[in-house]
Amino acid sequence: MRLPLFLTALCALAACAPPAQVSKNHPPMAVGVGFGDPSAYRALAMPSGGSSRTQDFMDLTFAMENGRGLETFSRFEGPVTVALRGNAPPTAAKDLAALIGRLRNEAGIDISPATGPATITVEFASRAELRRLAPTAACFVVPNVSSLADYRRLRGSKRVDWATVTRRESAAIFIPSDTSPQEVRDCLHEELAQALGPLNDLYRLSDSVFNDDNFHSVLTGFDMDMLRMTYSPQLSSGMSREEVAARLGTSPVVGPGNPPDWTHAIEAALGKTGSLTTRKVAAERALAIAQASGWQDGRLAFSYFAVGRLMAGSEPVRALDAFDRAALLYARLSGGELQLAHIDMQLAAMALAGGLPEEASRLADRAMPVVKRHENAALLATLMLIKAEALEKLGNPSAAAALRMDSAPWARYGFGPDSQVKARMRDIAAVADRAAKG
Template sequence: MTAGRPPSSGHRIAAALRAASLAALSVVLSIALPAGLGAGVAAAGPRRAVTSDRGPFTDAQILRGFAAVTGAAEYATSPADRIRRFEAPVRVRIEADPRLGRAGATRRAMVEAVVADIGRGIAHLDLRLAAANEPANLTVRLVRRRDFDAAVAGVFGPERARTILARLAPLCVSGFARDDEFRITRAAAILAVDVSAFDVRDCAYEEILQALGPSADTDAIPWTMFNDRVRTGRFGRYDRYLLNLLYHPRMAAGTPPAEARAIAAAVLPEVRRRVETRPEAGHRRSPLGGRAVPEFRH
């Protein structure tokens, strides 16, 4: 790095996460797959209409999903079966690579809308964009697809990047650092944004939400975006149940699985009332003025 020049966003995120590792924190990665997944990847398959995430859902279906997405994450660097979540306000900074040109501003506006929708959709989480001089603990980096692999290696390290990129062909990735009490202290997401508006929105929702704690992907729950086969491009009702359970005041970082399930069952009636009386904002049309975006699976 040239003396006197400010560090790039990638260097800042990487340095922060490396510092977290030195403090005995663990980093958990989550991955979203692109629509055009190539042959040879297990998750690839023909596109089909996504199973509706609008319900109605039984208590058992919601609680099963909550247990699935808050369980151990595939890329965790240490045991992670307890509840992981932010216990402090979440301030989000969006950093667009200047090489995106005018598209960077357009995609930034899309991601800002996603952040606002998530902030409205989770009752007991203080989440919003960081002000200009305000420190951020969740950074979302927007890059060109051709620069994505290098960005992932720069933030999460070459070895882990090779594992992810050799196995999958993701358009986006996120991770977080947690302390010994399972409190998330810092998170980062990288999104390739010179792709379709639907892919940008779908990635932004999944990666920002997974950076909040539900980092375990599941193939068993067909209504959640945390299923790699599901593409919705919005914060649907089913996932609003799950995130509102995770951030309910009776839940806490470090809660063991059995206790977390009992708390979730106890507060579910309250969460149902909250979610069902505040319908999702929905992003059925592209902010770029295109046609309504279909839901699909790949």
């Protein structure tokens, strides 16, 4: 999986090398974190015809991430079962059970766990093995197979082409076994949602996992609405785009999705290849395209965020301006509070590096409740460790030590084994050291 956005930024600020992948010989330990019960979700009726939500549904349902259009609506008909296979990490079963419970209660889907043959199989294999099949994917879902062996045999055939599916009968989700518990959970949420429903991602959606910006890591209320619409009794597998649009009272025209030029620029800016200079140029290009297009949605905000993230270590004034403009946009968008918390983390790290521990602590305190609500343990641990370093700078080492201890369960869930947790602690300490050396 791509490095989480906040870790990449910390590495840029601390001039550290990208951390090594978790070793498959040292799988993540079983850890327990308590996010509390998900906020109550009120089941909504089918949105009124022509609403923005029905158009979002059409745009997500009748296109794929690569821009390829789909002419036929498909879903599972009847009860859905989900089973784990392979070297499943210790936390996977609990996280899957919680997700299935939410899908039943919030999206109204008849779905349950299974131990034998299942409608949807979740198979775990080593990251290296999965990369040989899908080099750029952290995890992925395939129709009409029930195992990795099936996929190897059918790879490249129409049988595993989502565009040929008119009624979903089976699917398999493939997830690395040698990764952090949080990444496993994130893969479960995103891939199970796509196995059940929409196959597209749209950067304009600020409150959704159906978005490649990676801010949201668990299914949101918007996502549950999309899945509830997918399994509405008004719809059925095999319907044409026009038939679905007529049932929803909306236009059958599907939006253009993510413009290729902007998408390529964002991917180049936030990818793991290319020099920092090249990536900065790509971020500026994405921002210029967003501005020229007149967007005022998540795409413009994310463009500013990308510029700020890449400029934070070398051009702090430019970075602060970009983060400020991103924050103004996200504050107006549904679900934007999590993006604002990510910006606060970036600003807290910059404040720590700039010798402003009081500001770093204030920003961390503001972001932590939001991050906990959105169940992002890795980001929560990062904020706690930033605040711990700030407390050290403020002359309160005992409070800093206590906070580091409190962060440990979140860090283990978010990052994996102790070696990874300690690496993150060193990265953040290196950010704090910049102030002393500056």
